[in-house]
Amino acid sequence: MVSIxxxxxxxxxxxxxxxxxxHIFRFRLLLTGLPRPARRSVGMLPLLAVLMPANSAxxxxxxxxxxxxxxxxxxxxxxxxLAFIIVNLIWLIRFSPKPQKKMIILAxxxxxxxxxxxxxxxxxxxxxxxxxxxxxxxxxxxxxxxDPQLKNCNPRKREAERGGQVMHLDxxxxxxxxxxxxxxxxxxxxxxxxxxxxxxxxxxxFTHNRHDLHRDHRAVYLATMEAARRVPTVLCYENPxxxxxxxxxxxxxxxxxxxxxxxxxxxxxxxxxxxPYMEEDLVQSLARVRGGQARLRAAEAFEAIRxxx
Ligand SMILES: [Zn+2]
Numbered sequence: 001m002v003s004i005x006x007x008x009x010x011x012x013x014x015x016x017x018x019x020x021x022x023h024i025f026r027f028r029l030l031l032t033g034l035p036r037p038a039r040r041s042v043g044m045l046p047l048l049a050v051l052m053p054a055n056s057a058x059x060x061x062x063x064x065x066x067x068x069x070x071x072x073x074x075x076x077x078x079x080x081x082l083a084f085i086i087v088n089l090i091w092l093i094r095f096s097p098k099p100q101k102k103m104i105i106l107a108x109x110x111x112x113x114x115x116x117x118x119x120x121x122x123x124x125x126x127x128x129x130x131x132x133x134x135x136x137x138x139x140x141x142x143x144x145x146x147d148p149q150l151k152n153c154n155p156r157k158r159e160a161e162r163g164g165q166v167m168h169l170d171x172x173x174x175x176x177x178x179x180x181x182x183x184x185x186x187x188x189x190x191x192x193x194x195x196x197x198x199x200x201x202x203x204x205x206f207t208h209n210r211h212d213l214h215r216d217h218r219a220v221y222l223a224t225m226e227a228a229r230r231v232p233t234v235l236c237y238e239n240p241x242x243x244x245x246x247x248x249x250x251x252x253x254x255x256x257x258x259x260x261x262x263x264x265x266x267x268x269x270x271x272x273x274x275x276p277y278m279e280e281d282l283v284q285s286l287a288r289v290r291g292g293q294a295r296l297r298a299a300e301a302f303e304a305i306r307x308x309x
Contacts, residue, residue: 051077103131106202108193108224110182110216112141112160112174113268113278118237119206120167121254121261121287122300127168128257134200135164135172138189138220143179145270155270162267166260182216186223193227202231209236209303211245225305232308238301240277248301251294258287258298 105126109115115123115135123133141156157174164172175192177185197205207224208217217239228234238246254261262280271278287298294301
């Protein structure tokens, strides 16, 4: 038999569990980085919150009689769910990767969608693991607008900012250097990167690669090489127009973060009609191929200019 005090306590416990659930889902970043078993156990919390008071209410209603099989069933299920949650949380605490040192990471892109395409999932993974992530986009991408009506009110800056929010970047700066003419502003871009590295002291920079056929991308790569000479690690990412001479030697596992990369890319709505490389299956396939090359489920691939462990 359950006393009225116990019933009140169980209702209080259920309300607390629902409150915890609400906060966990509110801080989706936490949930994003959880391995699948831990995500499953978090998903079980509402079930427990329903089962426990249901069991108590049943017991309370049949207090004068012997306990029914339904009551035993509910109680047993409640215990199994609780044990499942505890085992998974122990697993999470035991095996979750812990960053040894907080890193400051800076991602550079010529156009508003370059960072997402090249290293979007990696940036989110680093953020979830407790590092600090920043981004600079050097042009507002007006050259990539095919709809003449959009030229008057270029939406690409807003799209980049929304993409940055999906990747949970600590900061994103979108600059106004002339799109498709960044090679004429390489000196200025170099100064921007130099100033930024002086202020942030990044441990790791992501930038375009030297093989890229787009002159804006190459301009950002060359400016980075000059400005980031004191940065310990510089990794070059690939874009859809990167030629096959790109030979990655660094792979970062991103299977947990791929759906968020696709979500960030979807923020660039103005590009989806005219750019087949933004398509979801293409992004998934490239990540699978790169993952396969490094015996991982899915990965983003980089050419390391400098890699400091
Ligand atoms: Zn680009």
